Structure formats: structure tokens, C-alpha cells
Amino acid sequence: MTETRIERHHYDVVVIGAGGAGLRAAIEARLAGKKTAIISKSLFGKAHTVMAEGGAAAAMGNVNSRDNWQVHFRDTMRGGKFLNNFRMAELHAKEAPQRIWELETYGALFDRTSDGKISQRNFGGHEYPRLAHVGDRTGLELIRTLQQKIVSLQQEDKQEFGSYDARIRVFSETTVTELLLDGDRVAGAFGYYRESGEFVLFEAPAVVLATGGVGRSYKVTSNSWEYTGDGHALALRAGATLINMEFLQFHPTGMVWPPSVKGILVTESVRGDGGVLKNSEGKRFMFDYVPDVFRKQYAETEEEADRWYTDPDNNRRPPELLPRDEVARAINSEVKEGRGTPAGGVYLDIASRKSAEEIRRRLPSMYHQFKELADVDITREPMEVGPTCHYVMGGVEVDPDSGAAYGAVRGLYAAGEVSGGMHGSNRLGGNSLSDLLVFGKRAGGHAATYADQLTTRPAVSVAAVEAAVETALAPLQRDTGESPYQLQQDLQAVMGDLVGIIRREGELEDAMRRLAELRERVAKVSAVGTRRYNPGWHLALDLRNMLVVSECTAMAALERQESRGGHTREDYPAMDPKWRSVNLVCSLDGDAVRLTRKPLPKMRPELIGLFDRAELAKYLTDEELAEFDALTEEANN
Amino acid sequence: MGSKRQFRIWRGDETGGDLKDYTVEVNEGEVVLDVIHRLQATEAPDLACRWNCKAGKCGSCSMEINGKPRLGCMTRMSTFEESETVTVTPLRTFPVIRDLVTDVSFNYEKARETPAFAPPADVAPGDYRMEQVDVERSQEFRKCIECFLCQNVCHVIRDHDENKPAFSGPRYFIRAAELDMHPLDARTDRREYAQSDMGLGFCNITKCCTEVCPEHIKITDNGIIPMKERVVDRRYDPLVWLGNKIFRRGQVPQTSATSGHSSGAVTSGGTHGGAHAHGGGPHVGGVHSHAGGSHDSAAERQAQQGVNWHREVPHPTAPAVDASGKLPLTELTFNKAAAPSPFGDDVTFPLPPEHLNFAHPQQDEPKH
Ligand SMILES: Cc1cc2nc3c(=O)[nH]c(=O)nc-3n(C[C@H](O)[C@H](O)[C@H](O)COP(=O)(O)OP(=O)(O)OC[C@H]3O[C@@H](n4cnc5c(N)ncnc54)[C@H](O)[C@@H]3O)c2cc1C
Ligand code: SF4
Numbered sequence A: 001m002t003e004t005r006i007e008r009h010h011y012d013v014v015v016i017g018a019g020g021a022g023l024r025a026a027i028e029a030r031l032a033g034k035k036t037a038i039i040s041k042s043l044f045g046k047a048h049t050v051m052a053e054g055g056a057a058a059a060m061g062n063v064n065s066r067d068n069w070q071v072h073f074r075d076t077m078r079g080g081k082f083l084n085n086f087r088m089a090e091l092h093a094k095e096a097p098q099r100i101w102e103l104e105t106y107g108a109l110f111d112r113t114s115d116g117k118i119s120q121r122n123f124g125g126h127e128y129p130r131l132a133h134v135g136d137r138t139g140l141e142l143i144r145t146l147q148q149k150i151v152s153l154q155q156e157d158k159q160e161f162g163s164y165d166a167r168i169r170v171f172s173e174t175t176v177t178e179l180l181l182d183g184d185r186v187a188g189a190f191g192y193y194r195e196s197g198e199f200v201l202f203e204a205p206a207v208v209l210a211t212g213g214v215g216r217s218y219k220v221t222s223n224s225w226e227y228t229g230d231g232h233a234l235a236l237r238a239g240a241t242l243i244n245m246e247f248l249q250f251h252p253t254g255m256v257w258p259p260s261v262k263g264i265l266v267t268e269s270v271r272g273d274g275g276v277l278k279n280s281e282g283k284r285f286m287f288d289y290v291p292d293v294f295r296k297q298y299a300e301t302e303e304e305a306d307r308w309y310t311d312p313d314n315n316r317r318p319p320e321l322l323p324r325d326e327v328a329r330a331i332n333s334e335v336k337e338g339r340g341t342p343a344g345g346v347y348l349d350i351a352s353r354k355s356a357e358e359i360r361r362r363l364p365s366m367y368h369q370f371k372e373l374a375d376v377d378i379t380r381e382p383m384e385v386g387p388t389c390h391y392v393m394g395g396v397e398v399d400p401d402s403g404a405a406y407g408a409v410r411g412l413y414a415a416g417e418v419s420g421g422m423h424g425s426n427r428l429g430g431n432s433l434s435d436l437l438v439f440g441k442r443a444g445g446h447a448a449t450y451a452d453q454l455t456t457r458p459a460v461s462v463a464a465v466e467a468a469v470e471t472a473l474a475p476l477q478r479d480t481g482e483s484p485y486q487l488q489q490d491l492q493a494v495m496g497d498l499v500g501i502i503r504r505e506g507e508l509e510d511a512m513r514r515l516a517e518l519r520e521r522v523a524k525v526s527a528v529g530t531r532r533y534n535p536g537w538h539l540a541l542d543l544r545n546m547l548v549v550s551e552c553t554a555m556a557a558l559e560r561q562e563s564r565g566g567h568t569r570e571d572y573p574a575m576d577p578k579w580r581s582v583n584l585v586c587s588l589d590g591d592a593v594r595l596t597r598k599p600l601p602k603m604r605p606e607l608i609g610l611f612d613r614a615e616l617a618k619y620l621t622d623e624e625l626a627e628f629d630a631l632t633e634e635a636n637n
Numbered sequence B: 001m002g003s004k005r006q007f008r009i010w011r012g013d014e015t016g017g018d019l020k021d022y023t024v025e026v027n028e029g030e031v032v033l034d035v036i037h038r039l040q041a042t043e044a045p046d047l048a049c050r051w052n053c054k055a056g057k058c059g060s061c062s063m064e065i066n067g068k069p070r071l072g073c074m075t076r077m078s079t080f081e082e083s084e085t086v087t088v089t090p091l092r093t094f095p096v097i098r099d100l101v102t103d104v105s106f107n108y109e110k111a112r113e114t115p116a117f118a119p120p121a122d123v124a125p126g127d128y129r130m131e132q133v134d135v136e137r138s139q140e141f142r143k144c145i146e147c148f149l150c151q152n153v154c155h156v157i158r159d160h161d162e163n164k165p166a167f168s169g170p171r172y173f174i175r176a177a178e179l180d181m182h183p184l185d186a187r188t189d190r191r192e193y194a195q196s197d198m199g200l201g202f203c204n205i206t207k208c209c210t211e212v213c214p215e216h217i218k219i220t221d222n223g224i225i226p227m228k229e230r231v232v233d234r235r236y237d238p239l240v241w242l243g244n245k246i247f248r249r250g251q252v253p254q255t256s257a258t259s260g261h262s263s264g265a266v267t268s269g270g271t272h273g274g275a276h277a278h279g280g281g282p283h284v285g286g287v288h289s290h291a292g293g294s295h296d297s298a299a300e301r302q303a304q305q306g307v308n309w310h311r312e313v314p315h316p317t318a319p320a321v322d323a324s325g326k327l328p329l330t331e332l333t334f335n336k337a338a339a340p341s342p343f344g345d346d347v348t349f350p351l352p353p354e355h356l357n358f359a360h361p362q363q364d365e366p367k368h
């Protein structure tokens, strides 16, 4: 390996990922005066965050002044079925408004209310209109704003130091394949430039993971090639732990037809703005699927539901706005019972409910996208939609305040979709974009502090770098193995068919067996061609990450014998309070995934006091309820 | 459902390459990017191509399809004849890395040179108040997905690498326009900067950029032209000056140019309000001749039939002047190699007839 050239860089903080979380973390680290690198698999400004449409949830109370952080906190916990890390949900609800306002100082231009404030829209699971938005391209606004803020910091540095890259540098189209350790401390990250295939080593005492999700392991997904669970796998291999990996969000309304738009999401704001779901018989079926926990808040008749759009204070909301797992499950049942569309979805109809002009004004990019991509005119015909793999709630187990990874490693931080806990078993729409900002900032800041406190810089070992080079080159040097594309397809089939939206014990066991087979095949994958911008080679390297993360998901899904949020077991269809207080934690034992149970942290009295006893009764065990009663009694005395 | 289609795809790297033929299965409802993915999964696993969202949102999959700059994920196969061979090549304006992937770092450099948003000094976060109508102007430009198709198509740099250092390109003109129109941006020199440092003067409003923009941003009409007009408002504009000489005794309609610069519109407070009234809505009686049609078909038709002093045509780009309103004396202080033309660098003589506000009454009826 001696002839392999490796470029070396020294930084204080290395941020892996240039989505909302990564960029916000990098800004914070740079503001703390640290020399910061941002690494991203694709070009600067193209990360997944760009695709988010609906908005960013923050209880600013601009549209309904009754909104505040307590209400947002309550909605988040409810949405996550009380499995959330309460402290993260609390911090998120409290800090989101500041993070959004801060974006305005970076130049963001959100849609406005009539009194000139940031407008907020309704979204599934949020009690009040809460999502700051820009038409239906909120993610683009967010990422562009952060990108431009970074540019502005670079301009300051250019003035001060003569170079744009003096204190913050973006390494685009660069993939990190390995984290390097010095004992239990992070010492750096190793990767390759996609363009040239050359290797690069970043020596840094603190690394922030902000690599997003894992959706590429599924057949129908809204996620791009980047979502191969790299950050999850890097964390595992570095000795950190993952939690809640059984919880994946299947977006209820991804397009299922025509094929050019398959997997593309129809934003929930279509439902927020009056769109309704109908089966092949033309029935508005969501009324049949309101679970008991939500009965009080949702309308029972079409008339009441329709009145809500204009008079939300005196009517209950339409069931189309139920949390997305409920909607996904409802669609799934309709299709299974033979009332689906020919392509296996249901109809989402806004055309018959709003004027063409209004649809175009409120959903411009949605309209534009379907018109251009599929020649579907959403102002005239209903869309064919069905569940699509969309978001992973599980991720790196972190300290809620600092984003530092738990487990046997120091100097590793995680924020955004790659981190776990915040969303519990199910994420509310719009809570991700604000999550990126809140915890991106925190992780970046704490990583900087950590780097400051170190007295000695951890050192990268030569042997570890050589091993990383060898692993990276292996697929190119083998010509006996299978094609990475074939392997990816097989993996997607296993996950889509056996660990999909509705799960069963037998199928999950089968999945475990097949994943074990795949593991051997992936270990022998070969790629043709050279190191220069070779997508086959890149995929071959991503596969092992996809595989280990899929194993975590399958194992945890098999273990959790209940249905909750983004995890539905046909053989255990109900939520079980005993499972509510358990997190499933994955770690690596050598090469193999190990699963352990860990109790959830207990909510502080003033937070649990925000809920009704009647509501808590649906989630808590009898002992927990007794404790709650004792608390309220104490408070009343 | 599927059918076999012919594809020719450029394969190679910076040392050279050529078009390779492929026969691929194409299914109903697919786009060009689907076909490229099928090729990667079968015949050409190392075919290099950027993509992310497959939904026209990230601007990664820019390529030239049958010579037209397009997004691969937004080009439906049904737009081609079954028998047609589809030719896919990399963006021509940027150096090739491999196959369909080009080195677009030029754009990121230009982005870095464009001065960032300057927050208002005395407004706290959370206290920003803006009207929807005011933010909409800038929001149009913020729709940009940075696909760089407009940069790729612009003739100023398409086959002219030598212009690249001095020319930021349409993507960054609209960035400047966006900030110029931002209701709370504290900088007031966005247009001057675009003119003096971004090479706005190179642009002669061919509108090719607008034509290829997948986000349908009206790059020229809403971004470049208003900037050029307003740059010229505060500068020496030879034709306005000429008009003033001829119609000295007040017959001349008030123009924004004549009223503007003498009363010193360059002060910060006034400019924003003024700029807005000017940029979005109809112009306040601006009378200017030459340098391209007004793009208003009714006014154009009228103009074809005689004198129409109310036709609004874009201003020429006048040279930069110093604080006293004079042309710079030496080339050293100017941003071009030669002395500026007193009539604006984008004006050539004789002026083409369609750029005049006078046409012979018996001239042929216009085609449209
Ligand atoms: C279609 C769609 C619509 C959505 N709509 C909404 C919405 O309306 N509201 C909402 O709140 N959320 C929404 N979400 C969810 C939200 O967009 C994502 O969860 C969020 O953007 C994730 O951001 P992130 O910063 O964690 O990661 P990302 O933005 O995904 O960025 C990940 C980054 O990590 C980099 N990376 C990954 N692996 C590596 C590696 N090995 N080496 C180097 N770099 C690497 C990638 O290149 C990328 O830059 C939506 C998601 C999708 C897919
Ligand atoms: S209008 Fe100007 S910027 Fe646009 S393509 Fe033509 S010359 Fe280039």
C-alpha cells in the first residue's frame, strides 16, 4: 500500500454531511473559532434537505397565538407515541423558533402573514398552524440559506486571513468510509474524492455525523443514492450505539404511478390544504381509521371535517390530517382489501376541492413537478399515492443536550436524521427541518468545546489508514464477485418485502437469514473500471453500510413485540405500555450486531404534568400511572 | 410495454472520449435518468452521472440531451420519437471529469465572490417584518436549484473560457437581483457591483438562460433587465442625454433616468422603496431607445407603426462613471482593457432599426 497517495488535512472539527444539520453544525463550530471542514458525498447544496417540501415546525405562534413550546412538545411526544427522548423533544420545542428567526438574519425569505411575520401552515399531528414554509420548497430555502451563510463566513475569513478556506472549507463529492480512533477517542476520518478516486485523510479530534438516513435499502423510497446509512454504520464501527432502529417512517402518500415519479412524495400540505383520500370506490375512507387515542381531536363526518378548514377553532380536524403512520396504515389496509388503484395505491384528490388557480398558487412546485415529469395535472385529476420509505427515526444514541454519541467513543457527535431519540417511534411532519437546526447547532457547538478542552490531540495510526485503504480498494481488485447493483437490488427486495411497513415474525426471521447470506455476498462484491468517478465502485463501498444498518432494523423489528408509530407488527397489532419504556440499542460486537434493551429516561414532573391523565392512560403502565397520580396529588397539596 | 431505444452517450474524461451507442429497454413513463440508471445496472456499471433527488429539486443531473441543456430526471422519454436516437453529452461549458460529470467549480467560485446578504443592523432576530408582495420578487430567484444550465448555455462563456474570470453568469446575476430586491438587505450597491465586478455588461439579453431554466425563473426579464436599467439610471446614459438636448424646452416626457440621478437617488433609504416600485410594476414613463426590444408585444407592434415614445425598451449598459458623473480618465481605473464607449459597451452602430423608437409608417406589418 506504500504507493497509495493520501492527501492529509488537519481540522479541529470535521462535519460529515452538508444537509441542514451538517451545515448548521459547521456554522456553529466556525463561530466558535474552530477550523472546520464540511464533507459531503454530493455537490455543495444538493443534500437531501433540499427535497423537504412542507416546512419547518416551530411554535412561533404567528398564525395562532395560542401556540407555544409546551403545545409543540406535547404534539411531538404524542406523535412519537411517548417513546421520544423527552429532553430532546423539549429542547427542540423550546429552541426551534430562535433557530428559524436566525435563518432570517442569514437571508432566508419565508412566506409571510398579513402582518409581515413568518407565515405558518397546518400539518399532520400539529395542533396549530406551525410550519414555517416557502411555497413547497422549504428545504431548498433552508439549505440555500445555510450554504450562503457559510459563504458569508468564508468572505469574512477572506478579509481577515486572505483565504476563503482559512477557517471553514467544503469538501464536496467526498465520501468518508472510515472513522479513525486513538483508543476510545476520535482521531480523524478517512475517505475518497469521488471525482478522482484519490484518498484523503482528515485528522481531527472531533467529528460531527450529519449523514442523514438509510432509505436506499428499500425498493420504493423517496430517498436518493446518498441515503445508505453511512453515518449509522460509521458510528457503530467506531463503538457508538444506535437506538430505535426498528422505527422507519413510510410516507403515506408517495406517488405510485406513473413510474417516472414513483417514490416521489406528495407533500402533506396537499392534505392540509384540503386534499382528501379516496379508494377505488370513491369513498373518503379515512373516517374509518381514526384510532381511539385520537377520537377527540378528529371529525366524524365529512361536513365537520370540511368546516374545519375555515373554522378550526370550533370544529375538529379532518382525519386526513392524522399522523402519517396512521394514514399509511389506512392506505395499506384499503389496498390489501382490494379497494386500491390499479398501481396499488389510493387516490389523493385536491382537484375536485380547490380551484385550479388556487392549487397552482399554494402548491407551485408540486404542480410543476407532476406536470413536467409525468404529464399529470393535479388541478384536474387525482393523484395515485401509496406508502413510501421516507425517514428513519432510529439513529445514533446521543446525549440530548450535546449530541455526543453514547457508547465507547469520545469526540463523536451526531445531529439530524442520523441521530436517534428525538422523534420516538414516529416523526411529525416538519419536525425534521427544525430538528436539524436545533441539534445541528448544539452538536457543532459542543464538538468545538470538546476540541478546545483536549490537551493532547489524538493521533491517527498508520495501520488503521492502511487497513482503510485496503478495504476501499478491495472491490476494484476483485473480479470474481457479484455486481453491486445486483446486490443492492436483492437487499432492497429483502427489506421492502420482509421488513417493510407491515411486519410479521416469520418474515422477519426469514429476513435475518437472507441478510446473513447477503453479508457474505457483499463481502465479496466486485466493481469494474477505475477509481475515477466510478459509481459502481462507490455503491460497492456503500453496500456494507446498508447491510449492517438493515441488520439492525430487522433485529430490532423482530425483538419489539408490539405496534407503535413506524413499527407495525401484524402479529402484535396493539401498542403495549410495557414496551413504551424500552429502547432497543444496537452495537457492534466484532462484526456482528448486538441488541440490548435499555430503559427510557423518565420525564420530569413539570413535563409529564402537561398531559391529561386520560391521555397518559393510553400509553403508560399502571405503575407509571400510579406514580403520575402521586405527583399530581403532591402538586395539589 | 417496454421498447428498445437507441442511445448515444459520451464516454470519456478530460483526455478525450467519444459517443458510444447503447440499445436500452425503455418503459412507459420513464425519464432519461431512468435509462441511465438502467445502463449503470447492466451494460455500463461505471457510467458516471450525477443525480440526487430524481425529482427536479436538486439540480444535480444537468446534461445535454440532443444538444439541449436539460435535467435528466425531468426529460420524459415520451418526448422523443420511438425511432429517434437520443444523444446525451456532458455540459459543454465546464471541463469534463468523466462521462456526464463535469467540473462545475466555476459556479461555486462565483458564488463565493458574490457578496452575501447583509442583515439590517438594528433589527433583532424575530423582528423581521416583510410583506408577502415584497418577498415574492426575491423568492422567484430563490427557487433556483443551481443546476447551472443557464450558466452552461450562456454564450458569453460557453465557448469563451477567456471570459470566465470576469463574468459571473446569469445564476449570480439573479443572486445579486435577489439581494437587491430583498426588503431588508442593508447593502445598497448590488447593481453597481453586478456591473463593475460581475460582468453584467457582457450580457446582451439573448435570453437563452431564461429559456433553459427548469424552474422557469424569468432570469432576464425579472432579474437582469431591471438590474441593467437601474444601473443605468444612475449613470451617464448618452441617449437620455441626447434626448434632453433635443427636447430641451420640456417636451420630453419625464424619465426615471433624468429625474433619478440628478436628485441623487443613490441614498440608501430611498433606493429600496424606489427600486421596488420600479422593478416589479410598470415603469414610470421611462423613454429609452435601442439595445433590444421591450418584450412587450403590444408596444412593439405600435412602435413598428411610427414613433412611440412610450415604448419601454431596456437601457443600454452605459459605462461606469466616477463620483462626479464623469467617465474614468484612464484605463487603469476601469475594469476593461480598453476605454469604455461613451454610448455603452453593448451598443454598436449603426443601431439596428428595431432598436429605435421610430419606424417608417409604411414599414411592413410585423410578423407577430
Ligand atoms: C422528499 C422528502 C420530503 C421531506 N419533507 C420534509 C418536510 O417537509 N419537513 C421536514 O421537517 N422534513 C422533511 N423531510 C425530512 C428531511 O428533509 C430530512 O430528514 C433532513 O433533510 C435530513 O437532513 P440531514 O441534515 O440530517 O441530512 P441530509 O440533508 O440528508 O444530508 C446528508 C449529508 O450527508 C452526506 N453524507 C452522507 N454520507 C456521507 C459519507 N459517507 N461521507 C460524506 N458525506 C456523507 C450527504 O452527502 C449529505 O450532504 C423530507 C424528506 C424527503 C426525502
Ligand atoms: S441573457 Fe445574458 S446572461 Fe442570459 S444567456 Fe444571454 S447573455 Fe447570457
Ligand code: SF4
Pocket: B059, B143, B144, B145, B146, B147, B148, B149, B150, B151, B170, B171, B174, B209, B212, B213, B214, B215, B216, B217, B219
Ligand atoms: S437560474 Fe434556473 S437554470 Fe440557472 S441555475 Fe438556477 S435553476 Fe438552473
Ligand code: FES
Pocket: B050, B051, B052, B053, B054, B055, B056, B057, B058, B059, B060, B061, B062, B071, B072, B073, B074
Ligand atoms: S436528480 Fe435532482 S434535479 Fe435531477
